[in-house]
Amino acid sequence: MAVILKGWRYGLFIGGIVGFIGAALYPIIIYPMMNPEKYRRMQEEARAGIDRQKIQPGNMKIWSDPFDRKVEK
Incomplete structure (x- = not known):
């Protein structure tokens, strides 16, 4: 028997998927970009x-x- 998600259950399912992807990407992409000094x-x-x-x-x-400004003497 196939379960068809409708209404708030569908929203909860999609929200869970988006939340899971966000939680998985945070330590890989977002944290290093916000705190580069540790990685430097x-x-x-x-x-x-x-x-x-x-x-x-x-x-x-x-x-x-290439975008570093040269110091003129």
Whole structure:
């Protein structure tokens, strides 16, 4: 016997699905975007002993921010 959801039960079902997706995505997407300092520190600690210039393939320049303003002297 198939159950057909109507009215408030349908709304509750859809709300549950949206809530579940939101709860699953929060620690993956939203929290790191709102608190980037923790992840920035973790990245600095993980890359502490790495010389990026040495491991760059093909003598390519290391990445720099293209929107960073240059300081004029």
